[in-house]
Amino acid sequence: MNNDIIINIQQLVKRFPIGKGEFTALKGITTSFRKGEFAGLIGPSGSGKTTLLNIIGSLDMPSEGEVTVLDVSVGSLTAKQAALLRKEKLGFIFQSYNLLQVHTVFENVEFPLLLLHYNASERKKMVMEALDWVGLTDKAQSKPSQLSGGECQRVAIARAMVKKPVLVLADEPTANLDATNSHTILRTMEKLNKELQTTFIFATHDEKVISYLHRKVFLDDGYIVKDEWVKND
Amino acid sequence: MIKFLLQGLLRDKSRSHLPIMVVAVGVMLSVFMHAYITGIMNDTIEMNAAFSYGHVKVLTKGYADNMSQFPNDMALDNTDVLVANLKKQLPNIEWVERIQFGGLIDVPNDKGETVAQGPVIGIGIDLFGKETTETKRLRIHESMVEGRMPSKPSEILVSNDFAKKLGIQMGNTVTLMASTMYGGMAYQNFVVVGTVSFGVQVLDRGTIIADIQDVRDALDMDNASGEILGFFSQGYYSDKEADKAKSIFYAQQDNVSIQDEFTPILLTFREQGDMGTFVDLSHSMGAIITFVFIIAMSIVLWNAGLLGGIRRYGEFGVRLAMGETKHHVFASLLYESFFVGIIGSIIGTAFGLLFAWLLQEYGLDMSDEMKGSSMMMPTVLKARITMADYYIGFIPGIFSTLLGAALAGIGIYKRKTSQLFKELEA
Numbered sequence A: 001m002n003n004d005i006i007i008n009i010q011q012l013v014k015r016f017p018i019g020k021g022e023f024t025a026l027k028g029i030t031t032s033f034r035k036g037e038f039a040g041l042i043g044p045s046g047s048g049k050t051t052l053l054n055i056i057g058s059l060d061m062p063s064e065g066e067v068t069v070l071d072v073s074v075g076s077l078t079a080k081q082a083a084l085l086r087k088e089k090l091g092f093i094f095q096s097y098n099l100l101q102v103h104t105v106f107e108n109v110e111f112p113l114l115l116l117h118y119n120a121s122e123r124k125k126m127v128m129e130a131l132d133w134v135g136l137t138d139k140a141q142s143k144p145s146q147l148s149g150g151e152c153q154r155v156a157i158a159r160a161m162v163k164k165p166v167l168v169l170a171d172e173p174t175a176n177l178d179a180t181n182s183h184t185i186l187r188t189m190e191k192l193n194k195e196l197q198t199t200f201i202f203a204t205h206d207e208k209v210i211s212y213l214h215r216k217v218f219l220d221d222g223y224i225v226k227d228e229w230v231k232n233d
Numbered sequence B: 001m002i003k004f005l006l007q008g009l010l011r012d013k014s015r016s017h018l019p020i021m022v023v024a025v026g027v028m029l030s031v032f033m034h035a036y037i038t039g040i041m042n043d044t045i046e047m048n049a050a051f052s053y054g055h056v057k058v059l060t061k062g063y064a065d066n067m068s069q070f071p072n073d074m075a076l077d078n079t080d081v082l083v084a085n086l087k088k089q090l091p092n093i094e095w096v097e098r099i100q101f102g103g104l105i106d107v108p109n110d111k112g113e114t115v116a117q118g119p120v121i122g123i124g125i126d127l128f129g130k131e132t133t134e135t136k137r138l139r140i141h142e143s144m145v146e147g148r149m150p151s152k153p154s155e156i157l158v159s160n161d162f163a164k165k166l167g168i169q170m171g172n173t174v175t176l177m178a179s180t181m182y183g184g185m186a187y188q189n190f191v192v193v194g195t196v197s198f199g200v201q202v203l204d205r206g207t208i209i210a211d212i213q214d215v216r217d218a219l220d221m222d223n224a225s226g227e228i229l230g231f232f233s234q235g236y237y238s239d240k241e242a243d244k245a246k247s248i249f250y251a252q253q254d255n256v257s258i259q260d261e262f263t264p265i266l267l268t269f270r271e272q273g274d275m276g277t278f279v280d281l282s283h284s285m286g287a288i289i290t291f292v293f294i295i296a297m298s299i300v301l302w303n304a305g306l307l308g309g310i311r312r313y314g315e316f317g318v319r320l321a322m323g324e325t326k327h328h329v330f331a332s333l334l335y336e337s338f339f340v341g342i343i344g345s346i347i348g349t350a351f352g353l354l355f356a357w358l359l360q361e362y363g364l365d366m367s368d369e370m371k372g373s374s375m376m377m378p379t380v381l382k383a384r385i386t387m388a389d390y391y392i393g394f395i396p397g398i399f400s401t402l403l404g405a406a407l408a409g410i411g412i413y414k415r416k417t418s419q420l421f422k423e424l425e426a
Helices: A049-056 A079-089 A105-115 A120-133 A149-161 A179-196 A207-212 B002-011 B013-053 B061-065 B079-089 B160-166 B212-219 B239-252 B275-321 B326-362 B394-414 B417-425
Strands: A005-018 A021-034 A038-042 A064-069 A090-093 A167-171 A199-204 A215-220 A223-229 B056-060 B093-108 B114-125 B144-147 B155-159 B173-179 B185-196 B207-211 B227-232 B264-268
Touching: A005 A049, A005 A199, A021 A049, A021 A064, A021 A199, A021 A223, A038 A049, A038 A179, A038 A207, A049 A064, A049 A167, A049 A199, A079 A090, A079 B275, A090 A149, A105 A120, A105 A149, A105 B002, A120 A149, A120 A179, A149 A167, A149 A179, A179 A199, A179 A207, A199 A207, B002 B013, B002 B326, B013 B227, B013 B275, B013 B326, B013 B394, B056 B061, B056 B239, B061 B264, B079 B093, B079 B227, B079 B239, B093 B160, B093 B212, B114 B160, B114 B173, B114 B212, B144 B160, B155 B160, B160 B185, B173 B212, B185 B207, B185 B212, B207 B212, B239 B264, B275 B326, B275 B394, B326 B394
Parallel strands: A038 A199, A038 A215, A090 A167, A167 A199, B114 B207, B155 B185
Antiparallel strands: A005 A021, A005 A064, A215 A223, B056 B227, B056 B264, B093 B114, B093 B173, B093 B227, B144 B185, B155 B207, B173 B185
């Protein structure tokens, strides 16, 4: 196995119970992702891209097959071990930002560090650094309700990046943004990918996002139909 | 982390202000209701104790066996010695002699011919003693309707309704016909100087109140009393004090043979009539109220928690995605609810005590509504604050918030992590 490979997926099948029957969302996926990739799972609704992202993020378990993330088999993880993996190694960015509305920008970004038990001075330093990456140091004490959509998503990126995770999973991160904000967000993530060597995997069908990807994994009806490298990392 | 959770809780009014208000109102009602019920129960107990049962009562075994019939042929004899002994043995109890009796009151005209007659229940109490506490205990001054208090022997009070029914005027002489201690017929004239109304049908139907010495003279009960009532110096009945008094009483009785029907025995308040059930009910009332409020508040807080919880599933999803475990999220919900419960309970207890204190000090006069009541109950309803009121509200306050949060939080476990995560997007 290539030492750079951080995600290895072999014959992944995922089924969901629907009534008395089952729905198969992923039908034998085999692929891998290397450290530092800026890749996307691309496909229409129902193609299985979010399901695959969830399994990579240990938010869901495979029905069959093997998924290894950072040398850990996702299928064998207990809930506690899965939470530990997410806490220490993974970052998530959501379509609708999902900031904690009653907390300030600083506190939102600080939250993952609280879970990792960093002390106050370390947290402050790391939060301000993360806000600097996304250009929001002046908004540290603002509440999410005082920010624009683009700014909210930049806070979400800072929150995902503050602990410097190995892997960031972003599910439709630009779906609620206009074109200008989308490009700003994507440039920010691309910059972080280059500077910190953080692996980004997107689930998207947004052309703007697709245009930034270095690797495009196309899914349709639970299968990988095309795996395309656009740029060398 | 705790600071972070508290910040979120305090800033999100729907998570803190509303539940705290719900808890505070529930706790306030619990505390107030507990003090109110305790007040009514205790006043009822004390009223029954004052008129009939005492906190403890010394009487003969024979008298006790037929107490409802006032069998004065079984009365206690040599009561001056007995009372002196009781005062020595149990100095913390105030001992008073009483004679209760049944009879017929005859109301004559100027010529001595009977105008009206009616059955009465009489109570002979110490009306004229220098240090008598009986008039105060029976609230006779407050219950006076017409006339004045007796000031010399042979003067009596009758219940107002009875006086009206028989056409008795103040200053009229009436004749009591009853049975002496030895079974003979007793006739004694009394002058009615006042009427009383206790607001309780059972007392107002036909009662006469006379000085105990007059009753002794009338019923040939020299140095005898039907019963000796004991009242605790603390001012209210307590099973513990009663049991203690009972054990001291029997421990110091010489040559007691309970086979002898004239042997003095001691009955506690709860051992007389149905008073035991009433005392138990008054004790369990606090638990009943607490239980009812726990259930009611839990349902309210469960629903509030469910609504809040559903609204927060997105937040839970984010926290799970960031690496919190479901246990941790659930525990944080319980911590939050504990905090809400504590704050709500403190506020609710403070207000509950305030309202209870107002009712304790000023009371609620229900005399008009309770006219004709067949039960011996106080007409001014008063709360009574006890030690329990300082903490009893915390039981429903904390328990129901925890239960409500726990029930609402079950949704975290019922949903798959990815499902909660997905609800972020909703």
